[in-house]
Amino acid sequence: MRVKSSRLELAAGLLVLLTPAAGAPAAAGDAGTVPAPVYVEVTTSRIPEHVDVVPASVTVISGEELRNRGAVDLRSALSFTAGIDISPGGDGGSASSVPEFWGLREFDAFLLVVDGVPWGGAFNPSLATIDLADVERIEVLRGAAPVMYGATSFVGVIQILRRGAASGETSAAFRAGSYGSGALSGSTPLPAWGRFTSRLTGTVEQQNQRDDRTSFDRGRLLWRGGLPLGTGQLHFDADATWIGQDPSSPHPRVGTDLTYLVPLDSNHNPDDSHLRERRLFFAGGYERPFGSTGPVWSSTLAFTRSDRSDFRGFLTDVVPTAPNANGFRLGAATAEIYFDSHVEVRAARSVRIVAGVDHLHGLGTARGGDFDYFVPLDGQNPPSASQLPSQADVKIRDRREFAGAYGFVEWTPIDRWLFELGARLNRTSESRSLHALEFPTNALTAGEDRREVTRGSGSAGITWTAWRSGANALNLYASYRDTYKPAAIDFGLDSEIEILEPETAQSSEAGVKGSFIGGKLRPEVSVFTSDLENLVVTQNSAGVPMLTNAGKERLRGAELQVAWAFTRNLQWRGAWSFHDATFRDFVTDFGGVATQLSGNRVEMSARTMGGTGLFYSPDRGWIGSGQVNIVGNRYLNKRNTALAPSYAAWSGGVGYRTSRWEYRLDGTNLSDQRPPVAESELGDGQYYRLPPLRVVFSVGYRFSAGPAPASSAPAGSP
DSSP, X not given: OOOOHHHHHHHHHHHHHTSOTTOXXXXXXXXXXXXOOOOEXXXXXXXXXXXXXXXXXXXXXXXXXXXXXXXXXXHHHTTTSTTEEEEEOSTTOTTOEEEEETTEEOTTSSEEEETTEESSTTSSOOGGGOOOTTEEEEEEEESSOOGGGOSSXXXXXXXXXXXXXXXXXXXXXXXXXXXXXXXEEEEEEEEEETTEEEEEEEEEEEEEOSSTTOEEEEEEEEEEEEEEETTEEEEEEEEEEEEEEEOOXXXXXXXXEEOTTSOTTOOOSOTTOEEEEEEEEEEEEEEEESSSSSOEEEEEEEEEEEEEEEEEEEESSOSSSSOOEEEEEEEEEEEEEEEEEEEEEEEETTEEEEEEEEEEEEEEEEEEEEEEEOOOTTOOSOOOGGGOOOSEEEEEEEEEEEEEEEEEEEEOSSTTEEEEEEEEEEEEEEEEEEEEEETTTTEEXXXXXEEEEEEEEEEEEEEEEEEEETTEEEEEEEEEEEEEEOOOXXXXXXXXXXXXXXXXXXXXXXXXXXXXXTTXXXXXXXXXXXXXXXXXXXXXXXXXXXXXXXXXXXXXXXXEEEEEESSXXXXXXXXXXXXXXXXXXXXXXXXXEEEEOTTOBOTTOOSEEEEEEEEEOOSSEEEEEEEEEEEOOEESSTTSOOEEOOEEEEEEEEEEEOSSEEEEEEEESTTOOOOEEEEOSSSTTEEEEOOOOEEEEEEEEEEEOOOOOTTOOOTTOO
């Protein structure tokens, strides 16, 4: 990455800004303290609920745990959440990732939420803009999104909750690592203005890769404000993010194997290739209780603007003759407006009701063209951008409106039984126009399409506390969910005029959640099945990957995760899952031959996954961690002829804490495994590999410590 001096100056200025000399030093007992575990979540119903009694697979990872483990990205943060694997990189660049839930590895199959607002929800999750600095906690729901979030996901939700404006902690951190990478970050409360409080968080990061000409730089500035108004509370957010990436190239497959003709870490993008994005996010909301036991009314309005510029290319033939690659230029802009207003009512001691309405508006435009070019198979001496004129002019415009009214009821008739019922009426509409002119032939493709759907969705769940003794308990639960989501659009130049059919899913889940040894040992096991129709997948058409509906699929599996706090400072995490993701009815074309894929495993879906780790994190003195994550074999293609073997990725770290300072040395993928972990949806039959071994040294300093998050709860508390 060619980083300009202005960005380095920005980094230095940002660190100074976020390191106030007047910050009060932390008390001796404050630094490095391990708070009580967080067992309360809000993702399933927008109201605080204890994870042990929610009839769903929900995992909460506190921000303090993330910092104890040295987790700075989604892959490391969720490495011990059962049934989930996060592949770094992908078509979104090395700053992005591709999650897998319930055996389905799709970048758009899950819902990403930040502080209650869908993050890219009208189109695709904005994964490359995620920054885990100053996070209070992450909540992970496996299965369909709850009725409060509409037609957006059927395999999982990741919600990131950041520290609020009233948080008093001030901290700064520096990281430096392999290949000349580095980062600066800091968070601080700003001086109060009357009763108005606010908080500022900033990060500047540069990460270089072993791959040729591959890196990214990213910066973010987040301001959060809060003001009491009447009996309620106003809150405000302003978030600005910029990302500049030099993209890597996926590795082509020839036959059943990744070809040896293309060297590892070679880059076949044109010279000056890039992925750039500028993203602005603004949100405001108001929450007001009506009396100490009366209704609570909450409303949120958010606006997001993103401008993107892509210039990249992919090998189309693994041959040393011209042309053997195709590239594209693309400029895209999206705007989203999200509104939600709901009320929580406690109708009786045993009944809680949430009812509300929401609307998500999305408008996206894109313009670009493609070109053919030649690049040596080793990626050396690629052509420059000025030598590659476009062979087409493509314009795309897509408008989406997702609206709904929802209701949710929680009923606890007696102490050991809990019932939940959710219902939603969805109204979705989409309009699309496409204008594509091919210069060599003057062929024009133009047209419009529109689709409107009114459909209900819902959920039902039950939890029975079979045994309870103090902080120990055994809870059994079962749930059913019916949902759908409009088909994705990625604004690529291969976008079609026709709007694809919505994706639908009906899923069932059952499980057991336990709390033993005074809440120190917490196992959870679940089984699930989900039937999907019209799942959007990539299909090759005349050498070009296209999106299409994939008939019917079935996801089934079992998942287990365990957390054991041997002592306050020594903890163990473990997770294991078995997934069976198969096509039930999908006819597709291979070389002009219609092929039925019924019974085949979904590509890139591992049958088994697991991870285990041990973490030692006292308030002061030496700290350390060690972990391993295992991913089983998976087919690289839909025909199930190319099988990738299982692999294990080791990670670990060691550090030292004082009352104010923390020093760490962390390593990921210590065995330097390079298996294929994500399939490209832009390059046909090409795969991104697991990033190589990386070592990072970091230094953190805490000037002051604020109060523990209000959502924290003692281990085993109901």
